[in-house]
Amino acid sequence: MVILNIVIVVFLIVCALAIGRIKDLLGAVILFSAYSLMMSVLWLVLKTPDVAITEAAIGAGVTSILFFAVISKTKRYEK
Amino acid sequence: MRKILSNTLFIVLFVVLVYAVFQMPTGANINAPAYNDIARHYLENGASETNAANIIAAILADYRGFDTLGETIVLFTSVVAVGSVLRSTKHDKEVRDHE
């Protein structure tokens, strides 16, 4: 359990750093979605299933869709 | 140059915060200061006082129900705010004509 916890935390940090670096916004949103999903697994590891369900539905689901919607209306690549 | 400076600043902030946290009894056990009599009260009497098996739901909707009301208001506000930004005048007219 501890090892899983550490792996997830490292994954989250790497994801967050990658979101900062990547130039393709669509890729950033996909990374963000993966980040949220991993976050919800982490909530499960920390035994808060309520938060896990909410994060999976809201963070990984709704927020990502809204980001996609906005990117489809604006620019995909940053300079 | 500026980039290096700002990055150093963030790393310093990180180190300071980690140092602050390391001063705390951070072990995930029931001796932590946060696991005090209030948390115990919720866990022991929460279910019998509210008759809900899920303590989190009991706190969310009963003990701290007012927070939840505030949260629904945040959602309502966000709809109104987004509507005020995005809904163009043309759209409003269409809706009115339609009805």
Place this chain on the structure above:
Amino acid sequence: MWLDRIIENINYIGAIALFVIGLRIVVTHSNLIKRIMGINIMGTGVFLFFVAIGNVTGGVPPIVNPEVEDQLFINPIPSVLILTGIVVVVSITVYSLSLVVKIYENYKTIDQKELSKLISEENNEH
């Protein structure tokens, strides 16, 4: 010794790292959508911090089962607080996204540097 301490506090360290990374994205990035993502990352950092406070090794989720006695529950309060927090951050995100759509419509860019340039040019014209 040090490694033990880090492993023990990995959630706190992760939370602080996410908070600082999010802050860095918000402050230094010039792309507006990236900055909103930074806010979200910062938010999850704070939430992870909260949950880590409530965590208890070997505990179970606080759902009472009358038939089982003597369970060790985790602290329920942080979970409740961040359930509220998650929804709040989503509302802020949506509102700022709507502003980004409008900014793009008006200025045809979502880059802070180009935006400042355009605005200062406009101010000089008047």
Place this chain on the structure above:
Amino acid sequence: MNIEQLPIINLLLFLLMALVIPLLKRKPFKITLILGFVVLGLVLISSGYLLWYVNNVEVIHYTFGGHEARFGIEFIVDPFSALFTTIIAGLAAIIYIYSSGDATEGIEKTEYGRYYVLLFILLMSMFGILYTNDLFNTYVFIEILSITTCAIISIKKKKDTYTSAFRYVMMNELGSLSYLFGVALIYMATGFTNITLISESIQNAYASYPVNIIVALGFMIIGLGIKAAIFPFHIWLPDAHSAAPSTSSAILSAIVIKVYILVLVKVLFRVFKLDILNEMNISTILLVLAGVAMIMGSVFAIAQKDVKRMLGYSSVAQMGYILLGIGLLSFEGLRAAFFHILSHGLMKTALFLSVGEIIYYKKTRKVNDFDGMGFIMPVAMGVFSIAALGMIGIPLTSGFISKLNLGVAVLDQNQIIFLVILIVSSLLNVIYYLPIIILAFLKNEKYRYRLKSIEPTPRTMIAPLVLLGVLIVVVGLFPNQIMIFIEAAANSLLP
């Protein structure tokens, strides 16, 4: 139904009013306006009654759901919260009357409904922030407040409002999350979110984990400082306040940033208490920030050509005055700060509303175009002059009393240097307010011909302006009646 229910009923009245407005969409808009005015009047009466009650009978403790305060959420109505809710309700009523005279500059007709929905939710959240005795509940209300404040800026559908609202929302969110991080650290060290319980156990926590408490306090000061536009964090304010519609600017500048600084007061004096603050020497930090804000805000204001931006920077300087009073950590300082919150609220409302009227009719925001305005719009310009003289600190206005009090408080703590800064800042105020008044009343040839084109101003816009002008003078002449309540409020914060 007894008096204890009044605070929650105040909140619910605002909330239900906001929810009713969309349902009244098909009816004439006048009905909404009258209903809103009735609600504001009721809340003003009830908060005035609460103010009298808590000062003369007892402090009200109200817990939700009938749970003990430690388990549920608690409202405390004491002289402090009762006083400021009354002030907010009063100022909001004045601004509301003004805004009903169809002078909501720059807002389209279709957005009126949404504007008032947001306005009432904004008022509700401010009342909630002041009443509540729970740090996390405060966070929820702060988030409602920040999203509504941004929304009443961006509701004016102009290019520049979007960018300034975006910057504002980002800064706001940084502030909120910093505040929440501070709450998390405090929760980690003490295990409470209720302010009274935290203050009981924070001494022990400070003895065991000093670094943690210092970091928590730092995060909370920075978070609330961003929102209250304390000097190094003020960069969003001039843009946001000048881009917003006039009534929104008045609300933002006169009320909203004050609410954040009141939260800061609550955090400093209720949560951390004087012992810890003195040990950490917070006083010096706050005083230095205040001094810099007082000078720099005024210096920036002088350089502005846009009158609303100038008023925005002047707000930054005035927040420095309030922070100076708070940073002294003494009874006199708090008293002066609270009085200045009231008098600056009155004066800034008057300034923004009169400028709003001028902008509405003359379509100009440049300081240089104010020549001869005193003859074209005597009432608006007259009230502007009274308020501007108050800002400078001329006797007979409320601004003079607050500066006098601040001077006394500074001398009491032997901080002579800040007396000098106070005087220098006042002189800087003279530099940017006085020329406008002189130009407006003495230089009249250039724009004489415009005299005919002015339509008669609606009475709903004139009346609140006159009322504000009178109030500034009355508060300046008879400060003692109000000082009773302010001293009670300051006393309730100090042991």
Place this chain on the structure above:
Amino acid sequence: MNDIIVKNITRIIIPFAQVYGIFIILNGHVSPGGGFAGGAIIGTTLILYTLVFGREKGKKKFSHKASEIAESGGIIWFVTIGLVGLVVADRFLTNINAGFPEGIIGEILSGGMIPLLMIGIGVKVASTMISLFNLLIDEGV
């Protein structure tokens, strides 16, 4: 989107997802979940429907008027339940003391006002999510 596979799969999935969302809302007080999670799940199914079948059809399923009613209604429902407590037991948002049925711990019909509040929150969150999405999609283009 005119892909028959996507359309048919969506048609099959949506009822299940919605039932799951309702299950999560109604079981919020006995198992993990609650109004926010369930409401968000229902909201996402509605968003999915709009994405696959287009804006016009989505509007028919969940009109602008319905979402407006659901948004104000959610809060009014919440406040009404709170006011029951205020009138009966002298405190806003009182649960058992205000006479809400207690039930037996662990069954769906328990917890007094908690499931009622959860239903209100669920409806509110679902309608908020879909109307926010619609607002973002409708604009401009």
